[in-house]
Structure formats: C-alpha cells, structure tokens
Amino acid sequence: MSQNRGQTRDAYSLILEAIDHGEYKPGDRLVESDLAERFGVSRTPIREALQRLETQSLLARDGRSLIVASLDHNQLSELYLVRTELEGLAARLAARHAAVEEVKVLRDMVEEDKAIVDDPTALSRANRRFHKMIHLASHNRYLVQQLDLVHRTMALMATTSLAVEGRGVVALQEHAAIVEAIANRDEDGAYQALKSHISEAFETRIKLSADS
Template sequence: MKESSKSSGEAAYGALLDAIHSGEFRPGDRLREESVAERLRLSRTPVREALRRLEAEGVVEHRPRVGAVIRKLSQREIVELYEMRVVLERTAAAMAAKHGAEAEFDALSDLNEAIRAERTHPARAAEINQRFHLGLYHAGRNRFLMDAARALNNSLILLGPTTFTDQARIDQVTAQHTDIVAALRARDSDAASAAAETHLQTSLRHRLRAWDA
C-alpha cells in the first residue's frame, strides 16, 4: 500500500472516530459508505478502509441487508465496561497519588474548572472531562496501564451521547473530581482510589438511566 493511501485511510479513520466521539454519528446509526464519504468530505476508498478497521475493533458491525452500523451496547455490556473502568481508574488514581507531580494535579484542577465553565455546553464539557481522565492516567506513570486504557477507549465511544445534559449533573461531576484531586494532593492512594470508584459508579447510574429512557 502506498504511503498516500495509508495516510488517507488514517485520516478517514480519525475523522470517523472524531465524528462518533462528538455525537455526529451515534450508536445504532447506519454508516453508508457513500454518505459518510460525502459528509466527511473524503473519497470512498479510505472510508471503506476505515469502516473495515472499526469493524475489526468492534466499533462497527455488519448487519445483513443493512450494512455497516455503529454498535450499540446492551445494558449488560455497559455494566461490564464500567466494571473495567473502575478497575483501571482505581489503579490510575492510586498510582497518581504516589507518582504524580504537583503540576499535574494543578492541570487536573484547571481542567475541572474548565468543565464547570462549560456548564451550558454539554459537548464541550464532556470533551474536557475526557482530558481530565486521560490526565489522571498520565499522572499514574505506568505505560501498561495507559495501554489498557487505550484498549478500552473505543468501547467508551459506544456509550452514546454525554450525560452532561443539565447543570446539576456537571456540578456533581466537578465536585467528585475535586475529591479525587484533593486525595492526590494529600498523597492518599486509598482515598484517591475510593474517590475514583465513587465517581465512576455515579457515572454508571446516569448511563443506565439514559439507556432505559
């Protein structure tokens, strides 16, 4: 495969992932090759490659007489996904409390304030929230933990639209983030781990309510 073809395929893959992340394409949506290419202003060949890659990664599934569809998680799968998030983020928080730099904790606090500032813009608040959680993993200083988090990342985009649909929800999220950062600054691994789990259990409850709606 030529380098230009590889670059086009990577661009299409990245553009599709971004569109799913942003909610432009949602779980359950049909992805017709021609319409996706037109919408993303790309040619059909790299879009076809990107769809195959996303299918191999479990983000897209092929349905008879329908074609490529963004996979929608079942309630059980959502619970299982959050079970894994709890395992990983409890560990990340505990490691960050031991190994993280004060500057990284400052950055997490700044991101949390940025989420609070976007209380009337759910999509932007959700994007900053993703950066907060990524920053927590980075502060943990463990490349294998980061690899595990990246492997889980594509499954997270199958959760669908953000639950940051009202200001009270964002207030809850930022308050829990504050608890996590306070435990990190205190270098209290147990408290940081527990705060991370409490945060994710709350997120799971909101996800399941949205799934039932």
Template sequence: MRSRRGALSEVYDLLRSEIIAGVFDPGAQLVELVLAEKYGTSRTPIREALRRLEQDGLVERGERGLRVRTRSPEEILEIYEVRIYLEAMAASTAAQRRSDFDLIRIRRAQETMDDTSTDDPAAMAAANRAVHETIWAASHNGTVVDLLTRLNNHLTRYPATTLKTPGRWPEALQEHWAMIDAIEQRDSARAHDLARDHMTKARELRLELYRADPSA
C-alpha cells in the first residue's frame, strides 16, 4: 500500500508533468473530483498537489477556482526582469566563491551541452539548464538557487526553446564559455555583465517566439 506521502508525490509529479507537456491548456479548470477520478486516487492528494503547484507558479486561482496558469507577454517580461538580475548575481557570486570542484562541474556540464544533438530540442534545453544550475550552485547562495529554480518552473509552461532560433545555439555556447572563463578568472564584474547580456537575449527571443505563436 502506498503511503500518504508517496501518493501525494506521485500525483504531484503526474499533474506537474502533464501541465508542462500541455495536456491541460492554459486557463483550464482543475477540479479536484475530476482529477481524482483521472488519477485513481482520493481528493486529498489532489488538493495537496494543487497547493504545491500553486506555490510553484504552475497553477493560479481564477473566478471558478484553481486553473492552469495562463501565459502572457507581460508575464514573460516579469519573469525575465527578475531572472536577468538573479542570473547575473549568481554568475558574479560564483566568480567570487567557486571552488575548483565547482569549476570542474560547470565545465563538464558545458562540454555535455557542446555535444548535445541539435535535433533534440528537449535535450538542448535540458543541457542548457544543467549549465546554468551548476553556475547557480557555484554561487553557494541557497536563496538565489531556490528563487531561480522557482522562476524556471514558470518558464516550463512555455515549451518552445529559444535555443532553436536560427543561430542561437552556437551563440549560446560561446556566451557560456565566456561566462565560464570569467568565473574561472574570478572576474565577478565580467561574469555579471556576461550573464546579464546572455539572459537579456533570451528574453528578447522568448518574446519573439510568443508573438509568433502564443501557444509555444
């Protein structure tokens, strides 16, 4: 028999993955009874999963109850306004605090990204995220890592990756290596500015993708 915590974790993981995958459209109502029947469980783990997803930013409250959070260009601007600041802070702090082991992890993540096939958008996005996460970790600031992780949860509702924009992949690789070099050299000012510019480009590309296709 599954424990209560196990049932909650399973329902949360399933519902989260389906929201990210677009099984539920933005704005779709999330009714506890309907979801309980869908996943073959009681309403209690559904209620708890929805509460966690609301904290994650994937679910919001509407006039008729909880629903999948809607998308908008205003939200993209809000997310990136904060993310640009935090990514720059993380890179700058990583340059000051990184250990030799941190640098090894960052380089390995980047080498994996370099070797990632451009025929697999999901793998491209995952490899890119892994590089950023190792830089966050090298900042040794748990609050920054937590906030960036939460912001990334918001962006998972925009499934198209900016890395598939023509020319962006090789450009992003070069920008990453420049940031890594600044971190290795403990040049916090340069690491800050490179990360800021890197994420500013990502914001502009994300807005272009949204304008071309709001469902992307």
C-alpha cells in the first residue's frame, strides 16, 4: 500500500512538473496510457494523480477526456489578488524571521540571475526559486502551503511575463529591492516591495494577453 502511495505522489509530481515546464499546455489532452508509458509508471497511480489534479482544478473535463485547464481573465485576476496578498505577507514575515544565511542566499540569487536575464525560460525557473526562498524564509508552514497551491495554479499560464522585452531587467531590480528590505528588517517595506513586484507582473501579463 505504501509503495502505491509513493507511486501516486511520484506520478502527480511528474505530471505537474511537465505542465509547469510547458510540456503540456492549456487545452492539451492527457491520456492515461500515454502518461504511464512516458513516465514508466503503472496506470493506477497515473489515474489517481489525474483525479487529484482535476480536484485541484489544474485539469478540466472535455467530454470524457481530461485536458490541462486554462484561466480566463476573471480567474487570472482572482489568482493575482490572492497571490499579491500572500506573497506580501511572506515578505513581511521574512523581514521578521529570515536567518542571515537565508538573506545571503536571496542576495546571491539576484546576482546569479543577472547572467540569464535574456533567457525568459531560465529566468522564469529562477524566479520561482527566488519566490520559494522568500516563502521558506517566512518560517510559516501554513503560509508556505497556501503559496504552493497558488504557484501550482500559476503553471496553467502558457507564457511567462518575463518574456516581455525589458521585463527581466526590471524584475531583477524589483527582486533586489525586496531583498534589501528583508535584510534591513523593514517589514512594511518588504511587504510593499513584493506587492508592487507582483502588481507589475500582473500588468505585464494583462498586456501580453491583450496582444495575443
């Protein structure tokens, strides 16, 4: 039984990672047998993983088929509203609780990411790592859990706002400002800096959607 639970978790993670990396995009159909063959996992844990992803609204029904869900404008607005507040809270708590070592890691991330500022795909992955580090630095397990759910839903976006020309450079400047506020134990400053960062990303994404 424990082995089957382990396979289910693995199947879930593998499918979620594939969606997150854009290998399966919104509207793509997920076929149980194909997934089992691709990931080398039996069909039972694949089926259970698909059911879990459907429950989390990451997959949707299209007749008898399951497809990767997509977000309309209203859903996107709702998601960013929640994300903005939760991320801001994480920054506030990080300014209060982050260890010196965690702050150093955040600073190192900003410096290292300058080398990939012209690679939207790599920068998007680095951006997720940066935000995850802030979540962990908040030292609040329940907040981390809620942000994990929000970021799983973010995987349903087919494109990254960091692909917009010039956005990568600005985003890294915003990251640096967030880290400095955290390092200075400026709770209000960290909260506002991260909220502003997410707001800018949302505005960029709206423009991206309008142009597509």
